[in-house]
Amino acid sequence: MVKRSELIKIFASMVTDDMLVLTPIGATSNLWEQTGRGSTSLTSLSLGMCTPTALGLALALPHRKVIALDSDGNLILNLCGLGTVGNEKPRNLTIVVFDNGNYLSGGPGKGKPGMPTATAGNMDLEAVARGCGIIEATTVRSEADFKTAVEKALKGDGPSFIVAKVDQVDLRESKVFREDRGPGQDTRENKYSFVRHVERLENIRILKRGAS
Ligand SMILES: [Mg+2]
Numbered sequence: 001m002v003k004r005s006e007l008i009k010i011f012a013s014m015v016t017d018d019m020l021v022l023t024p025i026g027a028t029s030n031l032w033e034q035t036g037r038g039s040t041s042l043t044s045l046s047l048g049m050c051t052p053t054a055l056g057l058a059l060a061l062p063h064r065k066v067i068a069l070d071s072d073g074n075l076i077l078n079l080c081g082l083g084t085v086g087n088e089k090p091r092n093l094t095i096v097v098f099d100n101g102n103y104l105s106g107g108p109g110k111g112k113p114g115m116p117t118a119t120a121g122n123m124d125l126e127a128v129a130r131g132c133g134i135i136e137a138t139t140v141r142s143e144a145d146f147k148t149a150v151e152k153a154l155k156g157d158g159p160s161f162i163v164a165k166v167d168q169v170d171l172r173e174s175k176v177f178r179e180d181r182g183p184g185q186d187t188r189e190n191k192y193s194f195v196r197h198v199e200r201l202e203n204i205r206i207l208k209r210g211a212s
Pocket residue numbers: 071072073098099100101102103104117
């Protein structure tokens with residue numbers, strides 16, 4: 001198994017600024033923001049809302065690559081979104097799930113595993129995705145296989161679903177706290193900076209001043 005922090009560094013080296021990245025609340029957002037891409041990504045999405053929000057963006061912007069960097073605890077909480085992904089089949093959507101079989105948040109004092117998720121038992125997220133109609137689904141357990149899977153997903157047609165099995169505890173994760181975030185943004189500031197990023201990319205105006 002590999003460390004989520006290492007996979008996120010690899011992922012950061014593979015995506016370009018014109019791709020939209022979304023991350024859920026917890027260690028994944030903290031680690032992603034450490035790469036310096038926080039202000040142009042939508043981070044710390046509420047529990048269960050990373051993949052569904054990415055799906056909405058992918059459908060709204062079908063010409064643009066959208067990537068959800070989800071996690072097992074977050075995805076399982078709102079699994080019904082995968083059914084909609086399988087039905088809508090957005091070609092531009094990639095879902096990466098960092099699966100440590102655990103609800104470990106990576107917050108202060110969380111240097112050991114927390115409550116197990118269902119993937120610590122029999123649940124197979126790749127099989128769930130296939131069952132929802134997502135054909136391009138795979139599970140990886142090494143940095144090399146992760147890189148290959150992400151390369152394929154970013155170049156080809158989706159929706160793509162990559163389960164990356166990662167260590168339960170990544171000591172680097174447990175040291176990354178909210179106050180250490182790169183741009184020092186809170187979630188409101190992040191929302192505005194992300195929307196402005198989309199506006200620049202698409203040459204459109206999304207947020208407008210009110211009439212009064
Ligand atoms: Mg987890």
